[in-house]
Amino acid sequence: MPTTSAPSATGISSDPILDRLSSSDCDVKFKAIREVKNRIIGNRTKKLSYIKLGAVPKVAAALADSNSTPDLVVQSAAALGSFACGVDAGVRAVLDAGAFPHLIRLLSAPDEKVVDAAARSLRMIYQSKLAPKYDFFQEENMQFLLLLLKSENENLTGLGAGIIIHSCETNVEQNVLCHAGVLEKLTTLLDGSLSQREASLESLAVIIKCNPEAVSKFVELHSGRALSSVTELTKDRYSRTRLLACLCLLSVKNSSSCYLQDIAIKTKLVYILLELLDDSGQVGDEAPFAFSSLIAEKEDMQKLAFEANAIDKFNCLLQKSPLHPKRLEGVFLALGDLCSKLECCRSSFLSLQVLNLVVDALTHEDASVRSAACICLRSVSRSIKNLSAGCFMNKRVVFPLVQLLSDPCTSVQVAALGAISNIVVDFMPHKSTFIQCGGIKELVQLTKSMDSSLRLNAVWALRNMVFLADKVCKDGIFVELTASSMASLICDSEPSVQEQALALVRNFVDGCVYSVEYAFAEDGIILNAVGRLLRKSSKVEIGMQGLYVLSNIASGKEFHKEAVMQLLFPQHDNGSLPSFNQFLQSNDSRMRTAAVWVIVNLTFPKSVGSFGRTVNLHSLGIVSQLKRMVEDTCMDVKLRAEHALGQINNTFGEN
Amino acid sequence: MSLFWIVIRQLAEIEAMAASKKVITREEWEKKLSDVKIKKEDMNKLVMNFLVTEGYVAAAEEFRKESGTEPDIDLATITDRMAVKTAVQNGNVEDAIEKVNDLNPEILDTNPQLFFHLQQQRLIELIRNGKIEEALEFAQEELAPRGEENQGFLEELEQTVALLAFDDVTECPVKDLLDISQRLKTASEVNAAILTSQSHEKDPKLPSLLKMLIRSQNLLDEKAAYPRVTDLSTAILEDPAV
Structure with missing residues (x-):
């Protein structure tokens, strides 16, 4: 043929x-x-x-x-x-x-x-x-897998392990494998050849990952000898074996709070993984990711890593350019985790001038590296001290970040928004840099994205941008964003976007009296949207943000206060508005606090209409509710309630 | 191996005792050495490990018969490994690549650096044989794509191609690439990769033990005068200079 x-x-x-x-x-x-x-x-x-x-x-x-x-x-x-x-x-x-x-x-x-x-x-x-995908639930498949693992032939045992690593994903699958005795088979392989040992370690980690039940099974295996074999292998002469043994221990440590919690083993893991960073091959590329999962979200681990000079170590590594993109990504993520909670780490990071290297990486050709650099920047810029000093709000940092807002890759855009959100929480003189770099236009564009994570993070960044901003800055953003767009963000399909949109409005109407006017632009389209959302949403975060918007507005002029009264207590109650009493009686103390704040501002005694409003509140039963709240278990609520009652008594006393 | 650790520990004890530089006589030293008990089988294993790792099949076979020491690897695989090594040493790189691939296709598929170095050696051989056109075509076809994948490879490739730019290679700054030592370097890299793929240590243990001996002697020299071994090939104890 x-x-x-x-x-x-x-x-x-x-x-x-x-x-x-x-x-x-x-x-x-x-x-x-x-x-x-x-x-x-x-x-x-x-x-x-x-x-x-x-x-x-x-x-x-x-x-x-x-x-x-x-x-x-x-x-x-x-x-x-x-x-x-x-x-x-x-x-x-x-x-x-x-x-x-x-x-x-x-x-x-x-x-x-x-x-x-x-x-x-x-x-x-x-x-x-x-x-x-290998179906572990079929009896003959499991038998075949066990046969592979039992084999004398390294290629067959390796295949068995490869199947587990590829196909074992859910807790149910992990449990089926444990039940069938796979853990026992795999631990036997720990005594085998180099390749068998590595295959065994890797698949053990997969089976026990995030599964406390499997972890206890493994830890109790051969009365703890399996675990000590793995621990022993963290000292092996082969770097790959050391890394895989660490990953296995990490799986044990991270999925259960009962095992491997003593300081000695924690410190050991930190040192071994830091040392593995020096490996010039694949192991060195993977080590920073393992390090990340060791310290992520764990302040005690971050402290240990800091004491082990981890920042210094990463800095030295970054000096050796060009690094493989994978490794670069890992290093930035690890640095991001290191700087996520502890100020000492951030200080060390900044004093070693790692920031320059991170900023350079914002324009790296690999999207994962760009994204990791943004994530790192976000962590470091949590430092209030350095934010106030304007360490981040300069063209060198901001310009490339703003460029990333139009990155072709969504995850990079989201990561850049995260970093921007922190950096713009800055104090007066610096915000203009961001505007000059064209940041506002980009952010506003992204609030109209089809992708909800982009909308969410863009609104979040704007919210932080508007925080404590001056009139010029607020006006600039408002003109760009427009009242109608803000109203549609409040009505977004995603509750998380709604919440951030309310927080954005809250920051807009915060401050001097002119600020309050933003809510009344375009016939009060924003205020109406807030009212509608308060009526239909049951989420505490949304209710709370909405109430703070109203509270800020109620701090304005007479007209503003009356508008809030109208919105909360309409004369022709159509019944769909949850009564304000429900906010005051919420189970969540943050919601109660926000609600009392609204009353405090509505009853501010120097205002002309205070008396009328107070009478209304009295007849609506709000005042008697406030009296009960003086006994609230939350100190914040208690104090605000006393404050409001004081004003109310004052108003009645004067008249 | 235990011998050396014991000696080192004793040296450390002596070191701790010595306030000033202590003199240890040959008698004292030899007595101490004779106190150390080493199993003959351990020594044999060390020798076998050396022969196997370095690929001396005939010697390993002979040593196995004489001493009864079992090698920790199938001796037949050594023959295959040596055939690959010899091919590289003789400049038959393509042949070596085919042999490695028959042995285990994963070795070159999962070890880009080794693969690149073998291809680079192929290019060097073409240049050595004056096959300039072929060399250029090979560099472009086979090596350039690897350079695109890896910055480090690109630099090495550029250096190798520089060999072509000189009529008289003795003037070329990278002329060492044409040296026989480059072949040996590549050969030993392949050898190590094959050993690793067979779950075997890539370096013999004996040389590192000798390095440890030299280092501990150097450390002790600062504290004591003792009969030291200077010529490793004879291992004769030399009287301390007092």
Whole structure:
């Protein structure tokens, strides 16, 4: 059968190799497959060319042919494995060619070389996300997996581990594996060869991750000897083994608060992972990610890391450019975690001038690096002291950040918004830098994005931008954003966006009397939106932000106070507004505090209409509710309630 | 191995005792050495480890027969590994690559640095043989894409290609690449990768023990005069200079 020639300009398209791959002469076929194998191994570009050329189905055909000699099968399996190694298009082509079931079948072949080759290829396939998911719930599948793990052959045990690493995702799957005795099998492999040890550690970590039940099973295995074997391996001479042992211990530590909590082991993990950063290969690329998960959200771990001079270490690493993008990303994420809570870390970070390196990375060609640099910047800019000193609000930092708001990659945009949100919480003189860099226009654009995470973070950034801003700044933002857009953000489909939009309005109407006017622009479109949202939302955060908006407005002039009264206590109550008493009686003390604040501002005694409003509040039962609130368990509520009552008594006393 | 640790511990004890530089006579020293008990099998294992790692198959086979020490790896795999190493040492890099791929296709597929160095060696051999056109085509076709994937490779590639720019390579600043030592370097890198893929240590233990001996002697020299071993090939104790 003639093969179709592929008319294309690339070098190998005129290659007669396709014909030879499907030659009827076994010897010709063998040589052709071996030739393809030798050309593609280690060579990504060649893999892609041959995949495009359609070589994979022809190579796979030799695997399925029952007339193929074992030597031919070995070459075919090896070539398919190489196609699948590190190239997703290759995995897809191998799967599409139907080679997968044949490879599985060959695992039980009599010839050991065939078994090895098939197992290696399957392992390559299982390293890709595209590999078919292994169903652990089928009895025969589990038996087969146990058989693989029990095997003497390293390639088969490695395949077993690879299947677990690829397919074990849910807690139920983890438990099924534990129940079937997989943990025991895997721990036996810890005493095996280097590759078995690594495969075992990696799959153990997958099975116990975020699963306290599996963790206790593992910890109690062989009365704790399994855990001590893993602990011992953190001192192994091979850096990869050390890293995997650490990851395994991390899985134990992070998924349960009962194990590995003593300071000695914590410190040890910090030091081992810091030392692994020096590895020049893949281990060094992965170590910062492991370090991140060791310290993320844990202040005590961050403290230990700080004492181990982690910031210094990362700084030294960053000086060695150019770093592999993966490693760079990991280092920034780790630094971000380090600086997320502790001011001492941030100070050290800034005094070592790591900031410059992070800023440089904002324009890195790799999106993950840009995003990680933003995340790091967000953590560092939590430092109030340095924010006030204007450390971040300068063109060198702000300009690239604003550029990132129009990044093609959404995760970068979100990360940049996170950093901007912090940096704009700044004090007067610096905000103009952000405006000069065109930041406001970009932010306003993003509030109209289809992506809700972008809308959320853009509104958040604007909210922080408006915080304590002066009139010029507020006016500039208001003109850009417009009252009607703000009203639609308040009515956004996402509750989280609604909440931030209310907080934005709250900051707009905060401060001098002119501020309050923003809420009344375009016939009070904003105020109406706030009222509507308060009526229909049951979320505490939203109610609270809404009440603070009203409280700020009620601090304005007579007209403003009356508008709030109208909104909260309409004369023709249509019944759909939850009564204000419900806010006062909320289970959440923050909500009660916000509600009392509104009353405090409405009853401010120097105002002309205070008396009338007080009488109204009295007749609505608000005053008697306030009297009960003087006994509130929350000190904030109690004090505000006393304050409001004082004003009310004052007003009645005067008249 | 335990021998050396024991010696080191004793040296440390002596060190602790010595306020000023202490003199240890040959008799004292030899007595101390004879107190250290070392199992013959451990010494044999050390030798076998050296022979296997360095790839001396015939010697390993002979040593196994004579001493009864079992190698920790199938001796047949050494033959394959040595064939690869020899091929690189002789400049037959393509042959070496095919042999590695037959041995275990994963080695070069998962070790980009080694793969690049082998391809680089291939380029060097082409240049050495004056096949300039072929060398250029090879550099462009096979090596340039790797350089695009990795900045470090690109720099190494540029250096290698610089060999082409000089009519008289002895004037080229990277002329060392043409030296036989470059072949040996590449060969030992492949050797190490194959050993690792067989779950075997890539370096023999004996040389690092000798390094430890030298270091501990150097440390002790500051504190004491004792019969030291200077010539490692004979391991003769030299009388302390008093």
